[in-house]
Amino acid sequence: MEKSALPQVVVTRRPPGKAVEMLGEVASVWAFPKNRVISSSELADRARRADGLYCMLTDRIDRRFLENAPRLRAISQMAVGVDNIDLAAATARGIPVGNTPDVLTETTADTAFGLLIAAARRFREGYEEVVDGSWGEWDPMGLVGQDISGTTLGIVGLGRIGQAIARRAVGFGMRILYTKRSRDHQVEKELGVEYRTLSELLGEADHVVVVTSLHAGTHHLIDREALAMMKPTATLVNAARGPVVDTEALVEALTDRTIGAAGLDVTDPEPIPADHPLVALPNCFIVPHIGSASVRTRIRMAERAAQNLVAALENRKMPYCANPEVYDIGP
Incomplete structure (x- = not known):
């Protein structure tokens, strides 16, 4: 031709x-x-x-x-x-x-789980101590974070990526809750996960990972009301799309310790400006939308x-x- x-x-x-x-x-x-x-x-x-x-x-x-x-x-x-x-x-x-x-399912699940560990265990604060020279004598309660193994994980959106995250959580001995539009009995049986409504999941989980798709029904799904339902020690991970989480509400929740920490692969806006309040928070670990970046x-x-x-x-x-x-x- x-x-x-x-x-x-x-x-x-x-x-x-x-x-x-x-x-x-x-x-x-x-x-x-x-x-x-x-x-x-x-x-x-x-x-x-x-x-x-x-x-x-x-x-x-x-x-x-x-x-x-x-x-x-x-x-x-x-x-x-x-x-x-x-x-x-x-x-x-x-x-x-x-x-x-x-x-990209497995690679994105790796990223989400990495963010969970990094945020819950305060990796950002530890790294900054090394870089700025403030790493001092050992303190029995210095930079203590929250455990991952043996805790309860809530997954918002149990599609391919959500299921891959659940498989990783099994290896950490976690109890796994999930929420999605329709209950999936087959996946419950295969992975040992338990269905909850969103409000139930937010209240029970020690850590919450959001991997739902973005559409009109999930825009600002995690808002002030949702964040207020979470435990004050809880970690929130967003590996979905930035607008699924209300950024202003998240800044407030992290600042006043309504929740303990956040790990974000996505933000709203994106890219997020370097002078954005979210970037300055020590309990917020952000990477630049690299979920599939292998x-x-x-x-x-x-x-x-x-x-x-x-x-x-x-x-x-x-x-x-x-x-x-x-x-x-x-x-």
């Missing part, structure tokens, strides 16, 4: 692995050459002539964007979450939206996103589609 006759694909940031090469086998590919987020104006201009879009969670794909991309027939994102994409608008236009579930996982995510887009450009169903109902829409 002549290059001019090939589908046109826009890649908003060059991914790792062989993703671009995979796309190049079926399309003419333009990849943004700079190692930063592409501007919305340049992306919109490029998308006007694109048949396929390979994007990142930093790209805003809304209804207006789609209306100005008349040729666009497939979108694939190098992420599991697609809250930056107007799925309803894409579906209405018959555009499948690919994502990358499964490949070499192996990022390559697998990149290539899975390419696999989705290749399938769509070849008029096949995407193997991993965030809006599968799009295939039920007639021509």
